[in-house]
Amino acid sequence: MTDIFAAFGWLFTPANWSGPSGIPVRLGEHVGYSVLTLLLAVVIAIPIGLAIGHTGRFRGFAVGVSGAFRAIPTLGLVIYLAVALANFTILPPLIALTILAIPPVLAGAYSGVESVDPRTVDAARAMGMTEFQILTKVELPLALPLLIGGVRSAGLQVIATWTVAAILPVGGLGRYLIDGLAVQDYPEMLGGSILVVALALVVDGLFALVQRFVVPRGVIAGQVKDVRTKDVTRPLGPTAVPRPSSLN
Template identity: 50%
Template sequence: MNWLIDFFGDPANWSGPDGIPVRLLEHVEFSAVALLLSMLVAIPLGLLIGHTGRGAVLVVIAANAARALPTLGLVVLIVLLVGVGTTWPVLVPLVALAVPPILVNTYEGVRGVDEDLRDAAYGMGLRGGQVLFRVQVPVAMPLILLGLRIAAIQVVATATVAAYVGLGGLGRYIIDGLATKDFPSTIGGAVLVALLALAVQLCFTLLQRVLVSPGVSRRTRLR
């Protein structure tokens, strides 16, 4: 507890380029860009595969890749390929980490929509794209948001690797603190990452209340 007081109570940690606000903003930027790129890749693929039933093997590969991905090793590999000075050594591993849960949950959400609902939509004269976006996506929204939430929390926790390649973010407190045996900085950085992950969790909880209709929420809880 004294170390946390030392870290958060030091005015020097709240100002300048190494201050908490700057490092927090850098961390959020890395995470947000990685999550956005992952969504652009995974959500369209998940919707397409779930709706058509074609390419399901890609989902299996993505799910297995998520378990085997050596994030730090991938960071080192990208650094060797493109060098330092860019954000790609961090963004590529984070995107690779975030795509599988988004893709798998989007696919499972769309594929799991009740066939009776789809048949009724087609019977009303809706076409493929209309059935997907008017029927399947709203019903699948809880699972889609779950995939996004899992990916976002993983990205926030893993974005600390940016410090390994000389970039910013909250990982600087952890990596630099370990290197210099500045334990208040190390623990303070870890606490900040944990608090940011909790904030992300809260944001997605609120987002689900806004985007998911009450009927779908009740049906999801009853399963």
Template identity: 60%
Template structure:
């Protein structure tokens, strides 16, 4: 039998779907880790991104900070924090939050920054305060790109939480490390398939949400285009700042 056949045999084995170490339990742990990470990262990054996009202040700092955070080696930082803080959920959560911050910050900033200035001027001309402009005009129009940032962060976090099982922790990464220890490659490959499926399902859900949050009368391109435009906008801003 090929490795793929063995992996699907492992996936279909009823024994792997029962107990605290079964597939449903590990998927639930993986989802819980991902949700906690995204919530904490969003609480930190989204307000900062909205403030930068609304005021126009701190753009250069946001671009540089995003670049620095993206460049950090995840596994290296994870092992360093584990040595400093000990094994457990805390060090892994810190690393995953740091990983999720750049796309969330970029999405929030780029979303607000992309709002047509004429629309904002029209809102101010009818007497809206700065806070009202942000909440009632900029935020609804920026929401598709903000969700695009959450979508990108979610995919990265789902994939990278498998690495955190090294500490050790639960989640789908547990299958990969346990399988590696006993050279059970069918288990490792089966767990990898589960991670891929989980990422694809999450991506599909966020793609639908991204479409649903588009205000009436506003046309938005494909979700992938939204993420690309956001990245290009940040890169252009970075180049302009450097040139200045």
């Protein structure tokens, strides 16, 4: 409990909110890195995922590659790329974290398209729509809930994992963890962790709002509730009496 109070004391110290290593600067760097990583993953994974979901081809290959990407240790890949490329800027972690973000975005894209009712697709073809029109005007709107869910999952992973990039001389909220560990400043480390958690929660809430407003109303309306029919043999009230049989 003392450590938590010390962490909040560090967070509310005015000196930590100014200067080139202040919280606003580090927070802006972390958000910028995360947005750039997520954009790269979206640009790479969504077109591939939509094509796989629409055609059904290479799905097994995509699942295998995604699983392999998930199994790669991010910190090890960051260090390997930094040494192999002789580059200690944001490039190695940017590559490593883009690889980390691709699998959930890819899975959300092709799973969303595959979840579309085949009868809806057949009806669109019967109306004379081209394959591209079917993909963009029918399958993509219906796939938005799962697609945005994949991007949402990738975004949270990226925000949480960009902290390991501070093992290199780059910015971001991970600096508080690495620099605090170097001098055993545990309030700084815990304060930096709280900032990362708070940022992840805010971003998750924003994605939830985006998912609510971007998904077409027809998709939400199409989610039929479980409405059970009433039992017609049940008496409608305490004074209800059975109807006499017409056979008597």
